[in-house]
Amino acid sequence: MIIGLAGWSGSGKTTLIKNLLPELNKINISVSTLKHAHEEFDIDKPGKDSYIHRESGAQEVLVSSKKRFAIISNYKNKESNLYQLIAKLSPVDLIIVEGWKKENIKKIEVYRKEIHKPLLASNDKNIIAIATNDKSINVNNTVLLDINNYEEIAKFIKNFIEQET
Numbered sequence: 001m002i003i004g005l006a007g008w009s010g011s012g013k014t015t016l017i018k019n020l021l022p023e024l025n026k027i028n029i030s031v032s033t034l035k036h037a038h039e040e041f042d043i044d045k046p047g048k049d050s051y052i053h054r055e056s057g058a059q060e061v062l063v064s065s066k067k068r069f070a071i072i073s074n075y076k077n078k079e080s081n082l083y084q085l086i087a088k089l090s091p092v093d094l095i096i097v098e099g100w101k102k103e104n105i106k107k108i109e110v111y112r113k114e115i116h117k118p119l120l121a122s123n124d125k126n127i128i129a130i131a132t133n134d135k136s137i138n139v140n141n142t143v144l145l146d147i148n149n150y151e152e153i154a155k156f157i158k159n160f161i162e163q164e165t
Contacts, residue, residue: 001094001161002086006101006127007110008117012147013098016110016131020096023154029161030092034085036099044072094161106160110147111137129156 005013017033024031044050044063053061054072061072071088082100089095097105101120109120109127113134121127121139129143131153137144145153 001164002097002105003094003157003160004097004100004103004105004107004126005110006107006120006124008115008120011110011112011115011117013110016147016150016153017096017098019150020153020157023150024094024157027154027158029094029154029158031094031096032089032092033096033098034082034089034100036097043070094157108145108153108157112147128160 005016007013021031021033042051044054044061050061050063050072054074059074059076063070063072082097082103082105086095097103101107101124105126107120107124107127109124109130109132111119111121111130111132111134113132119130119137119139121130121142127142129145130137130139131145131147133147135144143156145156
């Protein structure tokens with residue numbers, strides 16, 4: 001199951017994920033995340049062996065330790081699409097996607113009225129709920145979730161997964 005978290009910069013998507021993951025784990029939902037980043041992000045640093053390998057022409061560099069591994073891939077032509085990236089992940093119950101707000105996937109909008117931006121739900125039929133601190137929102141009877149009630153949001157996601165499978 002794939003669920004996106006969509007919202008404007010500063011709305012609290014990463015904070016929500018950070019606090020939501022432990023709640024989902026408590027109710028036995030295994031989760032992986034996909035985060036869309038700015039074009040020039042780097043996870044390796046100048047002077048490190050992985051950086052030297054990549055800068056010297058390696059198409060992919062895999063860095064491994066006893067606890068984790070990372071694969072650094074350079075694109076030859078264009079960025080992989082969301083589904084190509086998902087295919088690289090190990091199987092889990094849920095993949096939470098942060099970013100890709102225009103992608104045709106079911107999403108929870110993360111909205112804070114302090115951001116002073118329009119609701120995405122007004123123009124996106126894929127938004128199934130809005131995690132917000134604004135109780136006055138009413139967009140096509142979309143479910144409102146308390147942005148600070150992580151247990152409630154986890155239960156909503158669990159129910160959604162059960163309905164869709």
